[in-house]
Amino acid sequence: MKPNLVLFDDPILRIDLLPFTYTRPIPLIRCGILSIQEKWERALPGQYSLLSDEYLQEKYPVELGADNLFINGSVFPDISLVGAILELGPGAALYGADEQLLAIRTGPEWRPGHQPEAYAHLVFDRDFGQVSKKWHIHQKNGAEIAADLERLSGQTAFVEISDPFTRCYQAANIFVEEGAIIKASIINAENGPVYIGKNAVVQEGCMIQGPFALGEGAVLAQGTKIRPNTTVGPYCKVGGEVNNCVFFAFSNKGHDGYLGNSVLGEWCNLGADTNNSNLKNDYSHVKLFSYATGEPEDTGLANCGLYMGDYSKSGISTIFNTGTVVGVHVNVFGAGFQEKFIPSFSWGGKADGYETYRLDKALAVAEMTAKSKGKLLEEADRRLLEEVYKRSALYR
Known part of the structure; x- marks a missing residue:
């Protein structure tokens, strides 16, 4: 048995x-x-x-x-x-x-x-892949796109791109599921595979370099620039310029602005012209806030950007510094570079300071966010977020 x-x-x-x-x-x-x-x-x-x-x-x-x-x-x-x-x-x-x-x-x-x-x-005693640090998520993403296509092989039906105005390089390395819509874009899979999921939409004028994955029902807005090793998860909407990033699901970066070497959880939203730095001026290793020690931790990498937990949002023209960690249910806005660690359930920005996000207000926003994607915030979700609110108080 x-x-x-x-x-x-x-x-x-x-x-x-x-x-x-x-x-x-x-x-x-x-x-x-x-x-x-x-x-x-x-x-x-x-x-x-x-x-x-x-x-x-x-x-x-x-x-x-x-x-x-x-x-x-x-x-x-x-x-x-x-x-x-x-x-x-x-x-x-x-x-x-x-x-x-x-x-x-x-x-x-x-x-x-x-x-x-x-x-x-x-x-x-053999090597194996693993996510044990948050930066591993984007660091290993390109290789995992290729590995996942092998896992999907034989289990998923792929179709040809029918749009005559889309230019493909290495078309054999492009995998498109039924229901996907692609219009007047450039897809370059010479250096890695490109996967377009079921009912996903690539709007006019997008430029995509593989490895890249676009999840089910996700949307690339007009003129989006996708650089290698990027995943846009199911039901996300992404625009602007994106390089080596992972969006889990249901998150939006719908407007212009640069995002590099970053990871966004679910239900996040980046306001128009939100940008991040992913490389220090002296090219030294980036350090990230460690929840274990409360101190910066050396990643050993020169390229690290923004790591944002579920339900967090930024206002228009927000600027995130190299190696920034943003917790769950944060609403960050204001001029200048933001703090490199913003605890969960924070409201505000570096210029004017942060307040604790009221739990009732945060849950109301979470409910509206879910509704915007045709989902419901269930009671189990509410109780989970209430517990996160309590546990994250240590860092606020």
Whole structure:
């Protein structure tokens, strides 16, 4: 009998991946075309549930059985790793070469962070992909677009581009799903694949360089410039110039302005002419605020931009500095470069200072934001955001 499949959150990595993990388990992070959970569903088919922080369980309940295969939800599946996991018998645990737990097969009593000392200790000594820092999301995005297309191969039907005014370079490397609309644009897939999802829209005059992924129902506004290694997730609308960014879903950057080496969660909105810096003038490594230490953390990268949690918004002409972290439900506006860390549920800007966003007002805006995309803010979402409000008070 097959074991029950569960993707679990490493408690340490949950902190490293804030603010995105305030509102979702790690496997729901999008990198490439698919979320990490969707990658596992295609690599190892089955019914998955998620084991995360207790306050997320109402919205994302875990289902446990007598025999469970717990898989680290920050890890990308590949053939060799899936094979090693499938070989695990009851009471066995699989570790990476760095002693990171990758998978364990055991009963319902196990929880992440517990050391299974009595279990058979197996080691997977090959390299594997993983999101363990927030900048990994955009850093690994281009490679994951290509890997996800392989995962979708044979499971997804692709169609030819019918618009006679769209110019394609390396057309064999362009993958378009049924219902997508593309008009009078330039698509260059010579240096990486381009994926256009079901019912997505590429409006007139867009210029796209692969690797690139446009999710289901998403829209590129007229004249958008897409540079390589970018993902625009389902039901997002994006315009202006975008370079090596990931939009999870339901977020908007509908107007001109530059965004580079950045990650936006769900339900975000960047006002017209919002811009960010993604490179320091001295080309030194960018440091990002760490929720674990409360201090800047060296990313080892020269290019890092904006990392914005769910439901956050910027006013028109907002400017974000290199390596800026914005929490959940932030409304930021005003002149000049903003602070490099803006805690969740903040309202205001650097010029005039920040206030705490009233919870009732924030929830009302969240409800209207969801309605704008034809969705409802459910009671489970409200309670989740209320808990995030409490937990994030430490940083305000």
